[in-house]
Every structure is written in C-alpha cells, then in structure tokens.
Amino acid sequence: MKTLRVPEATVSRLSIYSRFLERLDKNGITTVSSGEIADGVGVSPAQVRKDLAYFGDFGTRGVGYNVKDLLKYTLKILGLDQEWPLAIVGAGNLGFALCTNRSLSIRGFRIAGVFDNNSTRVGKRIGNLEIKPLAQFPEIVKKENIRIGVIAVHTSLAQEVADIMVKSGMQAILNFSPATINVPDGIEIRNVDLSIKLELITFNLGLRTAQNL
C-alpha cells in the first residue's frame, strides 16, 4: 500500500466517502462511479479518483467501484477494521454527550472508560459505564488496552489530564478543550474546536453581507 505521506485532507475525505458508501450499501446499491461519489459528498470526481489512488488501484474503467468492496477497503485504510476503545476524562455535559454520541458508536468507537475527579460524579453511571475516579485511569486503560484518550475537562485542567494520559501510555489524545496541550514527540494530539466550523459560516455570511447578496 502506498500509504505514506497521505495528506490529512485526503484522510478526512476518505472518512466522508466511507460514510457515503455505507449509505449506498444500506440502500442496496452495488456499484458507484467516482462521479456519483463526488456528487454525493460535494467534491470533484477528479478529487475522488486522486484521493483513492493514494491507496491503490480501485474500480474498473466504465463500470465504477463495487460499493461493498470499496466500503470495506476505506474502513480498513482508516484503521476501522479493528476496535478502538476510548477513555474519556471529564464526565460533565460534554463527557456525557460524548459517551452517548451516535456519531462515535456508528463508526465503531466504544467508550471503554470514563473518569472524573468530582466526587459528586464518581460512581454514577452513564449508560452501562460507571464514572471512575481519575486515580484509576492508569490501571483501567492498561486492562482495557486503551490507546486513545479524550479530554473533556475544563481548560485549566486539560494539560494535567494530558500528562496523566501520556504517563499511562496513551498514544493519541483527542482534546475538546480550547487549551493548547503540550505532549512529547511521538504522541499524537488532535484538537476539536467546536467554533472552527462556525467561523467558516461567519466568514461566508460576512462575505454575503458585504456583497449585499
């Protein structure tokens, strides 16, 4: 597989293609062209072909792609042919929302542990999960073989939580706080900023106002 140095934008589009393929598959559609994928997700057909070409030779000229095969392959490329248990630190509203989020469970992510230091939260349940004290983080992530930690605490606690995650062997951290987190080389840190998408909107609405459209 030619998988090295794939642009991140390509990987993110692959996530979107695979969601579209899932929908087609559910609707009983068996073949699809790059043009149909492009239409379905709002990019150009050339972009679809270019993105897929990073990973090998797919489809048959004039026939298109087999939906089930391409879906299976995109999921495999994304690493989603295996289970990725997650550990969430922070059982406030955001932590709760993440534990019950359909976007995550649809894609096969399983919350395997949720932690908090607030004594009013520890011991309570979110669905099948019991909120555990943060002190049990190292032990539980080891037992559950968790490699990805999710930060859903207040900004002021985010770095401290990240340090605990790194010490406990997390290989990647998804950070929902606006804090800038420092981690050692080799640990992947990703920030989810809930306002970035809003700023694409305000950019466009601002333009529209300026042009009086």
Next chain:
Amino acid sequence: MKTLRVPEATVSRLSIYSRFLERLDKNGITTVSSGEIADGVGVSPAQVRKDLAYFGDFGTRGVGYNVKDLLKYTLKILGLDQEWPLAIVGAGNLGFALCTNRSLSIRGFRIAGVFDNNSTRVGKRIGNLEIKPLAQFPEIVKKENIRIGVIAVHTSLAQEVADIMVKSGMQAILNFSPATINVPDGIEIRNVDLSIKLELITFNLGLRTAQNL
C-alpha cells in the same frame, strides 16, 4: 478585498492563525514573522504567506507582521468583528455542553436561545438562559436577530428541526447530528462530525501498527 473563492482550508487556517495571534497579543508580543506563525500552528511559512495573500498585502519584508493589526484583520475577515447570536435546538447533554462551551464564548459567539420539545426540560435554565419550547423558535430568532441555528437533537429529529430553522429564516445551520440534512439552495449547512478527527488518529495509529513503529 480579494475574498472570492478562498479555499475552505485557508479560512480554517485563518481561524487557527487568529487564535495564535491572540495568544501572542496576550503575552505582550508585538511583531511576528510568517515563520513564527508557521512554527506556532504547525504549517509551513509559505502556507502562512499564501493564505494571508488571499486577503491583501500584509507585513513588512524583514520586519514581519504587527500582531495587533493582523489579529484585528483576521477576525474581521472571519466575520468576527460583529456579534453572531446562535439558537440551539436540543437541550440534552450536547446542547448543555454547547451552551457552556468555552471555545464558543472565547470567540465571541453568544447563545441567544435554546429550545427543546421535552416537557421535562422546557422552563429549566442553562446559566442565564431559559430553555424554551420549540414552538417559540420563529418568534425568538426574529426578535433576537439570529441567523445561525445549531442542531443538537437526536438523528431522527434533525431534518424536522432543520426545516423549522429554514422556515424561520436561518441562513446557516450547524448540524451536530450524524443525519444527512437537506436544505434549500442558499442556506449553508455545516456538519460537525465528532468522529472525523478520531479517524485521522486511527488512520495514523493503524499505519504505525502496520509499520511496527
């Protein structure tokens, strides 16, 4: 301003640059080079210069950019020199988390209305906001001059809520559900998929495993 046909990736990077400039400004730093911005946010200096060039001629060769001026200008480009009140539909955990989210308030977004149809929620407060019945959505968004709606309801209700938003004059919708929403031309729809960033992580961790690093 040469603002037409700016790639979305550029706009999103502009959001990130402006956050970095805010940090510099807070720390009393008055000038910055494209190389320093690039280092600070993890892109190439050429990318920073190319992105900024879409919007005009900034900085002085050999001196760099004035932090306060560039910050002010990036915020203006992003439309953040004005207030954008938001209306959230769905006052479950996610709606709650959004109402109290620091990422939004830091960037000047103000939740001006929160709505739900669940009688156990309506009338309760989230901070200073009272949860209103969905039936009051059209009246309140008009009064508060809200143009952006945020969907934080269950997947099965998302399209119905979007229809109400469109009828009530929303110009843009931020959708946190995994549902595929259809809106008329001219209405901007943005989906926040909480698992897209996770799939960048699993792609990389999957690669690492495959290469045995």
